[in-house]
Amino acid sequence: MFKFTGTSKEKFFYHNTLLCLVKSLEGKNITLDLRNDSTICGLVTAVDGYMNISLSNAVFVDPQENEYAFETLFVQARNIRYVHIPETMPIIPTINKELSKTRMKAPEKKPIEKSRKAKKALQRHMETVALLE
Template identity: 65%
Template sequence: MFIGTSREKFFYHNTLLCLVKSLQDKNITVDLRNDSYVCGQLIQVDGYMNLSFSKAVYCDRRGNEYYFENLFLQARNLRYVHIPENVSILGNIKNEFKKANKKDNDKDDKPILKSRKAKKALQQHMKTVASLEN
């Protein structure tokens, strides 16, 4: 289950934050708004898409490289997150939600009752995801 404020949970479930979170412990490249980029091992992603790297290389516009043992990037400075070619985007999103649902199922809380409108929207989303697989 994703831990954070209700706003962070909303972002996790309604944006591609779950895809970026699935890239934790992998080497990725991130383009920044000032036309520089960072390469390194993604250690942590929070609910606002702030990123923490280890063993990162920051490369500025002029091509100068700076090495950092730990580096933190605020979400507002991000332009693009490059997804590695060997990563299945839909597979990673599904696995991330399976992990979240598995942890949710471990709880002994009462099930949450959903309205008909929410159930219908969920069914529509699932049909859309199923059509993307084909």
């Protein structure tokens, strides 16, 4: 089972925003639109808990339509305007699948051991109830 690692803030973002959807894009080719009207296409290699994205075999297209190829490229989340989700990817099932990877089973509850004092009080109570009948 996959366990999301990171700070508590990163875990909060993962479980309470659409970061889990972006994280599910690891290993897929996507297109990113940046805030400065640039575009990046490439293979997602990693997404961290703040939605910073690492791409490999990336092509950066600036606003003047000049293309630059990069073997690896890191994009900070604050520079991302849009993440294009592939049309073949169903969004809701993908989110459910990604979140189910990280769900942890609740630990089994052990019966609570009563103290001697509590056991003795219960015994006295039971004796009192028996006398009432």
